[in-house]
Amino acid sequence: MRATELSELAAFAAVARHKSFRKAGEERGVTASAISHAVLGLEDRIGVRLLNRTTRSVSLTEAGELLRSHLDPAFAEITSALEGLNQYRETPFVLGRVIGPLLVRNPNLQLEIVATDRLVDIVDEGFDAGIRLGERITEGMIAVRIKPRLRLVVVGSPAYFHTRPMPLTPHDLKDHACIQNMYPSGARYAWEFEKDGQAIAYQPNGPLSLDDQELMTQAAASGVALAYVWENRAEKMIMSGELVQVLNDWCQPEDYLYLYYPSRRHISAAFRAVIDAMKSE
Structure with a gap:
């Protein structure tokens, strides 16, 4: 399945939950028109109408109800599977609980994660951001606290x-x-x-x-x-x-963990989604 197809399915699932293009767009961090376009693309691709649209309401067709009944458990399984990978991670920060829902909500998002205890210069090595204890963050970085204190x-x-x-x-x-x-x-x-x-x-x-x-x-x-x-x-x-x-x-708690990034870095919509997901964990 291509990423665009997964994105269309996720957009439809959001509309099915909220019965609203606007609320679905707010959930996924895009405009209502982008959600509507994605669902129309899905309907055109499969040749079946999934939504009944009026100027005041959105409802599911019989086909839409059937698709939703399969999508909800499928997306739940994806989230559960990604969260289950956390047991294989070697970092104290529990990224699994963040990564699963983040990728389900943003299927076009591409993440590259390097887990290391090495003190990395994220600017010199081309990383967008890092995770580090507050006491080790260098000057010129914006730091966002993302986790309760560790010990x-x-x-x-x-x-x-x-x-x-x-x-x-x-x-x-x-x-x-x-x-x-x-x-x-x-x-x-x-x-x-x-x-x-x-x-x-x-x-x-x-x-x-x-x-x-x-x-x-x-x-x-x-x-x-x-x-x-x-x-x-x-x-x-x-x-x-x-x-x-x-x-x-x-044994006293260590400093907090922070997501940090250069203060001059442009905050794209994708990077903002990562920051928001980390803050909400």
Whole structure:
């Protein structure tokens, strides 16, 4: 199916929901005339009238009702399928919940997403925008907050704690095997803690160094060492009992995540749709 055909179907589905070209256009971010043109194109292509139009109302023909009854679950399946891909992502930001509905509402939109912990210069490397913690955003960028605050936590397996006591303060970590967290460049970064105004940065020197959150979580679950990972990355394994969270009162939320882009960048309708989708998540 061509993108134009999917766009026509999405336009029809919006009109069928709202019984209005204007409201359908508002939902899809285009004019009422663009919606009307798309539906007319669909009717011409399939050779069947789908809508009854008057100067005051829009209603579905019998054929239109039949098509709508198939389209609604089909678009719901597309959204569900795209959201289901989120389990394979390695970034703490849950893009799956945004991407699915965004592409269904904007079938002509083309997205290219690169997931990396590397500090990327989006201007030099030709990206339209990036996602980064607020503390790392450079000057000259417009930043839009897009997500509640995240938190890094310390986790280990029950088997690991069978042979070692749970750490009560970050100072106790020196007696534990701790995975070293790496940036893609190879540089290590410290485990950071804060409680009652006291800040502690601990640099692990364990036998294992990783730059992948999924591998860190799996390694911790295997009992090899403690890991310092995004809380939502380990949440399911904590709930199932595969991992145990420690030093909870020392693990404070990080800065907010932001979508950022150059202040001189022209905001196209497509890019505005992405910004609005991120803000609403």
